[in-house]
Amino acid sequence: MSNRRDKEKSKVFTRRALLLAGGQAGLMSVLAGRLYYLQVIQSDEYTMMANENRMNIRLLAPLRGRILDRFGVEVASNRQNYQVVLIPEQTKSVEETLDRLSGLVPVPEMDRERVLNEVKRKRGFVPIPVMENLTWNEFARINVHSPELPGVQMEVGETRDYPFGEVFAHVVGYVGAVSEKDLQKLEPDPLLELPGFRIGKNGIEKYYDLALRGTAGTSRVEANAYGRVIRELSRQEGTAGDDLVLTIDAELQKFATRRLNNESAAAVVMDIHSGDILSLVSVPGFDPNSFTTGISSREWKTLVSNPKRPLGNKAVAGQYPPGSTFKMVVALAALEAGVISPENTVFCGGYTDLGKHRFHCWKRGGHGKVNLRESIEQSCDIYFYEIAAKVGVDRIAEMAHRFGLGDKLGIDLLGERKGLMPTRDWKLAVHGVPWQKGETYNVGIGQGFVLSTPLQLAVMTARLANGGKAVTPRLVRRDGGVDHGVSDAEQAPDMGISKSSLQAVLHGMYDVMHGRLGTGRGAKPKDVDWEMAGKSGTAQVRRISKKERQTGVLKSHEKPWEERDHALFVAYAPYDEPRYAVSVIVEHGGSGSKVAAPLATALLEETMRLDPVRRPGRGQFAHTHEDKEDGNA
Structure with a gap:
């Protein structure tokens, strides 16, 4: 009996052992299969993941x-x-x-x-x-x-x-x-x-x-x-x-910066045919290296607290009344509308009345009888009050837009401002009241609502001097800086202004510099073989009261700096073969003819001396030109 029981127990143990061994073998098979799947079938994927953890790509x-x-x-x-x-x-x-x-x-x-x-x-x-x-x-x-x-x-x-x-x-x-x-x-x-x-x-x-x-x-x-x-x-x-x-000439840029130093001013020099900006200066300036390496809080406070705004680019973002530099646009609007001829005259007695308001000329005793050419030469305000009233503000605005005023010009800089060229509709939409005739008088001399930038005034002058071509300004040259000899003015659209009207205005600008009574005659270049034409402008920053006129208007140097008039001047040269245009504004500088005109003349003299358009370049930056026998372009 005992042996039989032992044999039965042995059989049971053997079956259990076999079952256990079978189970273990099954588990080992599953584990082996999983290992095979991971190490063989998915080997490439996991190798790549391991390498990605080990390898880094850095920029x-x-x-x-x-x-x-x-x-x-x-x-x-x-x-x-x-x-x-x-x-x-x-x-x-x-x-x-x-x-x-x-x-x-x-x-x-x-x-x-x-x-x-x-x-x-x-x-x-x-x-x-x-x-x-x-x-x-x-x-x-x-x-x-x-x-x-x-x-x-x-x-x-x-x-x-x-x-x-x-x-x-x-x-x-x-x-x-x-x-x-x-x-x-x-x-x-x-x-x-x-x-x-x-x-x-x-x-x-x-x-x-x-x-x-x-x-x-x-x-x-x-x-x-x-x-x-x-x-x-x-x-x-x-x-x-x-x-x-860039289109800029570094030598001319250095000269312009040095010449305008100690002022709050801006200047633009432009090639009237290609639109190349040869110099664009706004002073005072700042050192850009300070911003690159980390500007100190003390230096930053000095810059932002300076009333002359060194961080702002006055040349493209400064908006100023153009003053009498705008008179050429008013004259062209009147000539092209047929409301005046160059021979028409106006008598200037020093003032004109409109209702209860009296509008003064800058010259207290008046200019007497003047025609268009004489009115530009002497900058007679009464003449331009009269013709502005005849042509109307809307036609003046239309002509101004042709010359780049009141619009962004698309220069290669952010922050460009478009100025302002008012119309009847504009005033009604913005101010909710109708346009007044006295406001047309103010527009006639570049005051009132009219605002412009120094860049716009340079473009205006360039379009006058190049025969009415709508050339646009640029700061960066095409094709790696190589000039192929084709001027943008030849491709620029014609503005549709008659040559006779343009000549009438340009003759007046010539007399500004060379006429017996020209407002800029004191600043005309000396000891040069070329002539220039220009126009002065003095823009009021505050209205002169009746009491001030009766007691005597203070001279510019007697006023606080911020109450002095802006001084402006625009010009081009040479007169007989125009090539370069310049605009200058000196904030609160006083008289345009005494302050801005000498600066504009100095810039044109240096531009003509350097002659950056015709001056031979170096290497890939050379201009396409044929040198004369004497070595000059």
């Missing part, structure tokens, strides 16, 4: 494109930026290392606090910038003492450089760090996320930022699980941004 910032003047002179370039960075894990005491560094090169307290805060937030192997834009002597001094500065590393990068400083500040602009607002406004670009990457913030730098920015390169690196870079596996440099060639 490399491209070199920003240069900005050159019309002859290839660099006005915005890139220079070496000597930097100091600190790797916290390589030093026992960050504060002690910073103390030693300060003994060699002063470390601003603000930078010191920033570094210490970043050490707390970042991993120990992440480099932390300490200082940048060091001089070569500072860079060398730190390098010599590098064994005494654990954790300190020297790096050489690139930073934007503006060698002309404030001379090109309002044209070229500057670059700055990417802000949160920039990230929201700009098109998505991985470059914008790079630490220290800079984009255009103003001027040409901003207008052509994408072209100047270039495309990123890549660096393929091996990193561990903590993100520490072990080695660089491959590197592909980015594509540098495009170089831009």
